[in-house]
Amino acid sequence: MTPASDPIFTDVAATLCLIFIFLVPLAGAGLALINTGLGRARSAAHQMMSSLCAVSIAAVAYLVCGFAWQGFAGGPAHVLHVGGKGWSWIAAQPLFLRHVTLNGSPASLVALLGMMSAALAALIPLGSGADRWKLSATCASTVLLVGVTYPIFAHWVWGGGWLAQLGENYGLGRGFVDAGGSSTIQAVGGLTALSIAWILGPRRGKYTTEGMPTAIPGHNSSFVVLGCMLALVGWWGLNSAGAVVFAGAGTGDAVLVAINTTLCAAASALMAAVITGVRFGKPDLSLTANGWVGGLVASSAACVFVRPPEAAAIGMVAGALVTFSVEWFELRMSVDDPGGAISAHGMGGIWGVLAVGLIARVPPMGPNATGEPPGQWLAQVVGIATLIGFVLPLTYGLNWLLNRMRPQRVSVEGERQGMDLHELGAGAYPEFMTHSDDFGQR
């Protein structure tokens, strides 16, 4: 644990940090609401059920093996010696959280924060797989994400792994830096969402026979915005906890973190509203909400290393990026992502990591360090290259294998019937009358 050298990280600071983590589940509730609200009414119960199961499986899988392989800086790890330097590539903690005293120690905070981070990551692909992803496949895919992909990359970034060692080994700034999880949680989740969307293919009727996309509006905009607001509280907790546990910040720095997080989300949402308003004549609620989430996502990595106006600037870029990315994936790539998860979490997360290199001032760690070490931007670029060159193939490959063993997509008949009736035997809103006709031509 790097903050162990930080004199502020006392027992009281640990408990304060713990309370930051206690707010993180609200981010999960928010994401589940956003995903559900942006999906169809006839899949709403299925989406919520999938969310509850994903969180449950993530919690179990993380505590069985996820934490053991993520580990924490300073803990036991497998080290590869290449070029005269030691590279830590996976942690070597015992399974089942054995030998970890869960009493507020830095390691125990990593475990609790990691459990909720893994659950958040697991909720992200549910957005892109909405309306066609089998519940059983969701569960299996979550096991792979939380048991394999997430802990490996989280070890590299947060567990003292080789990305974090880039500073020590090659003098690249402080090494790859991501305080709140723009890469570990969001980009990993977003790239998994992309893999899922590729593997499942678009929803029936999403594209005409000429390949033109049809608008399939979300079924409950109130849920979407409520989700955005709950997510804000969750992100305050997430970024503050990450800044203290993984970036050596003091608990008082959470003021800066909260202001930056809010400004980044606000600027991003406003940018998305303005862009859609100018381009389409009317501002678009779902893109504005995606912009808000993208701003939260982008704020995480640099949350404690920038001043408020810089956070707002990061948010403005995020809002534009998410807006154009959603359109690009839908129009050019023919990727059907009902929840906008790929753009908000994947692109937003990568931008957040890059922003650390471009905008933030990352001070060196340790008591006798001075000045701002150079090469931080290069460490961030190496991290992004790792996300695209290693994490994306890994998560795609694992889900491709899963799909080979048993198709992850529901049957055509099931999709026509709606996920709720087909997979759960009951609709989410059985007493309400809904339009029998579909939005697209199918």
Next chain:
Amino acid sequence: MTPASDPIFTDVAATLCLIFIFLVPLAGAGLALINTGLGRARSAAHQMMSSLCAVSIAAVAYLVCGFAWQGFAGGPAHVLHVGGKGWSWIAAQPLFLRHVTLNGSPASLVALLGMMSAALAALIPLGSGADRWKLSATCASTVLLVGVTYPIFAHWVWGGGWLAQLGENYGLGRGFVDAGGSSTIQAVGGLTALSIAWILGPRRGKYTTEGMPTAIPGHNSSFVVLGCMLALVGWWGLNSAGAVVFAGAGTGDAVLVAINTTLCAAASALMAAVITGVRFGKPDLSLTANGWVGGLVASSAACVFVRPPEAAAIGMVAGALVTFSVEWFELRMSVDDPGGAISAHGMGGIWGVLAVGLIARVPPMGPNATGEPPGQWLAQVVGIATLIGFVLPLTYGLNWLLNRMRPQRVSVEGERQGMDLHELGAGAYPEFMTHSDDFGQR
């Protein structure tokens, strides 16, 4: 206050604990959403209105007399001398919170936590009385629960009463132990829910003339799962606060508590999903949600006395128990419990208390205590016997008397019309079209 002997319980620890309590109302919001979502659309406004009134009345009643009779360990109490030992049976605090300094003192934390605990307990019977319980009767019943039943039993467990004294007086472990309220809040609320369901009888059309139950699905599954997620945050706060205030834990132990609570809920929900999936071919959302809640409930008593794998084991049992209990009450006992409150809170709570005796290791309290005292399981069994042999008759009797004075159930005409229109004069969703036909044959 037992923790007074604990050197960790400083001013800072008190405020940290206070912040745990600040999260508890989210559990109330969650339970209200679950109860409403599992009920009918035409009773939704009534259910939410009843929830708001129940919380309001619980707050007032608890501060008028509830706290005075619950008290806290070490405070003034009426003591009965039987067999040469002193048995504290009711606290003797002044009414209206007089003489209690509300500044973060242990007694004041008990008062705040007690107020929200009483409000939670008051929300539970609303689940079993859904769609037919008069608002005025709800309010009167809440007065009896929070003014009489809850504080008496809470004194026995949390206030230094005779159940807590079983250790000191008869050497049964540490005496009856319940850190987070599996018995005081959940089982008391669940047994009251059972009494209400018995007194009210099943909803019109729930049972055919041959006595076979009809499925009456909840009107909003999204609310149900959102409620589960909000409840998680509330339970983290509830169990952590209870562990510190009532079980002598340090604030840092909240890491263990949060992980245990999450794993217990997750394992319980997954178990319920698997059981219903195997038995009915499709996993059932409402039973999975009930499993989640039952897991939260069962986690409370032992939350700080078990390791994570043991918490998961408690959850697996809870999930199976809730699933079969719901079916047993519906099919064998002809008890109509729309919200599953009896099974999730009553059965889940009793199992949680029993698990302390079967699985947990409860260390002795006090500075010079060593080893793990024997007989803890017997203390737990005595507590369960008290719940079934004393609390259930008491709460049934009080509500029976209330029902004699004025029927608690709405008129046949009112039930046909829907609780919203009949009791409030307006529906919850007046602009939405709903199916005019009922689910059952009536």
Next chain:
Amino acid sequence: MTPASDPIFTDVAATLCLIFIFLVPLAGAGLALINTGLGRARSAAHQMMSSLCAVSIAAVAYLVCGFAWQGFAGGPAHVLHVGGKGWSWIAAQPLFLRHVTLNGSPASLVALLGMMSAALAALIPLGSGADRWKLSATCASTVLLVGVTYPIFAHWVWGGGWLAQLGENYGLGRGFVDAGGSSTIQAVGGLTALSIAWILGPRRGKYTTEGMPTAIPGHNSSFVVLGCMLALVGWWGLNSAGAVVFAGAGTGDAVLVAINTTLCAAASALMAAVITGVRFGKPDLSLTANGWVGGLVASSAACVFVRPPEAAAIGMVAGALVTFSVEWFELRMSVDDPGGAISAHGMGGIWGVLAVGLIARVPPMGPNATGEPPGQWLAQVVGIATLIGFVLPLTYGLNWLLNRMRPQRVSVEGERQGMDLHELGAGAYPEFMTHSDDFGQR
């Protein structure tokens, strides 16, 4: 910062206070849900979108200039010398939060709390402008509120301005006192809501040609009550943070604050339920919810200066006041306020401020102060006079100017079509069937 003289306000206290502030966004989520639930289904997406934009703009505007003009007690300010005394009328901080170290210092806590307070204030007028207020006008109006009206009055009360100086300069108690923002947030927001309702005029069909009001029920009562419950948590945080930062309370006093806040809301809601039940034969959900909010609002000013029974008394008056105020504005003043914002926030806030003078005991500040200084009630009356005599004309004037430049109200055609389709191009619930006929005759 007055609490600087308070030895309790240590680093730890600062971080604890910070966590209180972390709960405040839940109050915002609650208000947004209440406003949306009390509006029409065809404006729900618009209302939620407006809420997200208002929060975003408030965050940006507050950090650009709002904080600079609000400032904090002890900070630089422009002082007018009148009658031999110095009167601070506006703060002189640099724009963009420059020179403020955001590390948990008292000034930084003021900035974070101020940002969320401004966002809350900005959500209030959305309640009275529901179903007819253009999104663009909402945004412009929020800039004026958060950039001009809110910071000026907040400086006078919370920033060491002339209202706070009434004690020091003229011996009126401790000067104008408002711990949690009954005036600065709620009354300022409520009076702006009144201005907006006047400027926009009533909704089409709200009044018959004879001037009789038609009932236009809210579209989702479940949202309304869920909003009330989320708001409770937010208000616990808001009042506790305000008590510590602006009223010199210790963090442990948050127990008193939470109990008082809850009792005040509970008593107010119950009073509203009883009054509507007696007068109309059936208790009214929307007025009970407004009563709950009015109780929260009224609790803020005196939250740390009264005992629980007094808080309940303040709540009972608030509940009666809100109920009759809603009717008075609707029937006598022909003001159409769908969300009840004028009554709950405006009247509730003024009553809360007055209650400090009538009921509370405000101890003097500072180390060598003794006794309870006289004249507190007069300071409160001066504050209320300032709200009505200065803030109301100011906020009305600014919005009137805005309306002259470009009408704030949507076109007749847009209102008939519904705000969602007209301004956003998509409904909130596109799959659900709604009644095509309107409630009123239009």
